[in-house]
Amino acid sequence: MTLSVEVKNLTLRYRDTVAVDDLTLRLDGGKIYGLLGRNGSGKTSLLSIVAAFRRATSGTVLVDGAEPFENAALTRQMCFVRDRVDAQDTDRVETVFRLARALRPNWDEEYAQALVERFDVPMRKRVGGLSRGAKSALSVTLGLAARAPLTIFDESYLGMDAPSRYAFYDELLNDYIANPRTIIVSTHLIEEVGSLFEEVVILDKGRLVAHEETETLRSRGVAVTGPAEAVDAFTAGRTILGDQRLGSTRSTTIYGQLTDEERGRAREAGLDLGPVGLQDLFVHLTAEERR
Numbered sequence: 001m002t003l004s005v006e007v008k009n010l011t012l013r014y015r016d017t018v019a020v021d022d023l024t025l026r027l028d029g030g031k032i033y034g035l036l037g038r039n040g041s042g043k044t045s046l047l048s049i050v051a052a053f054r055r056a057t058s059g060t061v062l063v064d065g066a067e068p069f070e071n072a073a074l075t076r077q078m079c080f081v082r083d084r085v086d087a088q089d090t091d092r093v094e095t096v097f098r099l100a101r102a103l104r105p106n107w108d109e110e111y112a113q114a115l116v117e118r119f120d121v122p123m124r125k126r127v128g129g130l131s132r133g134a135k136s137a138l139s140v141t142l143g144l145a146a147r148a149p150l151t152i153f154d155e156s157y158l159g160m161d162a163p164s165r166y167a168f169y170d171e172l173l174n175d176y177i178a179n180p181r182t183i184i185v186s187t188h189l190i191e192e193v194g195s196l197f198e199e200v201v202i203l204d205k206g207r208l209v210a211h212e213e214t215e216t217l218r219s220r221g222v223a224v225t226g227p228a229e230a231v232d233a234f235t236a237g238r239t240i241l242g243d244q245r246l247g248s249t250r251s252t253t254i255y256g257q258l259t260d261e262e263r264g265r266a267r268e269a270g271l272d273l274g275p276v277g278l279q280d281l282f283v284h285l286t287a288e289e290r291r
């Protein structure tokens with residue numbers, strides 16, 4: 001089972017700050033979505049409303065066609081995973097698991113135990129005594145084993161070290177393939193996690209900058225590599241996203257699509273054309289919004 005998410009003219013204001021600004025967005029569900037945005041762009045605010053942790057100032061959110069706020073039947077189907085654990089500092093980790101087992105209708109105990117081993121979750125410690133990495137490991141373990149039809153990871157894995165984060169990405173993809181559901185991952189570690197996303201949503205200052213399939217977004221730029229002079233001539237007058245030089249070879253990333261004629265010309269000039277990194281596009285698109 002997967003859940004769709006529909007956001008219409010959604011606004012969230014905290015006193016003078018407009019955190020989400022008249023946002024309209026539809027996620028059909030059954031995919032892994034990446035939610036990207038610079039610090040303070042409104043990712044957590046948006047996700048908190050979707051997960052029914054907050055009420056919007058105006059506008060609507062529908063999850064599977066229904067309003068999630070104070071809708072217990074629906075919120076049981078959703079799991080909002082943050083970088084902290086929703087428990088008292090004095091609670092033991094095993095108590096947190098016992099609660100999750102009781103509250104989560106799709107909880108998979110065998111999988112939970114496998115994750116505890118893989119991420120080295122210290123079951124006998126109290127939540128308040130966990131390191132930042134252990135808190136993150138506990139959060140993502142609870143989030144994965146809940147198998148909620150709508151699972152949201154809000155930068156919940158950032159406290160983990162790189163090997164643990166890669167183990168999390170690996171688990172996330174494998175478990176999603178075995179148990180398809182709607183997964184939203186908010187992040188600014190785009191290169192690291194970008195290959196998991198089927199669709200990407202980019203926010204800036206609470207507004208939607210882009211919502212596209214990852215491949216379509218990637219096709220908005222091209223990396224041109226070859227002899228420096230030929231690369232310079234080919235990329236002259238274009239919007240440059242990034243540039244690297246190694247000896248006489250240059251690789252310049254440009255924004256925009258190439259026509260078939262331009263691609264032919266590049267090949268004739270001995271240039272290689274390759275995909276562009278999501279990070280470069282993200283930086284360009286969010287910087288453009290602020291100009």
Ligand SMILES: Nc1ncnc2c1ncn2[C@@H]1O[C@H](COP(=O)(O)OP(=O)(O)OP(=O)(O)O)[C@@H](O)[C@H]1O
Binds near residue numbers: 014017038039044045
């Ligand atoms: N409880 C709050 N009270 C007042 N302002 C808030 C509150 N929470 C968030 N904001 C403001 O709302 C804006 C959006 O914040 P939000 O946390 O949603 O962004 P974010 O994209 O998740 O940021 P980050 O990547 O830094 O976590 C920011 O300007 C932030 O300062």
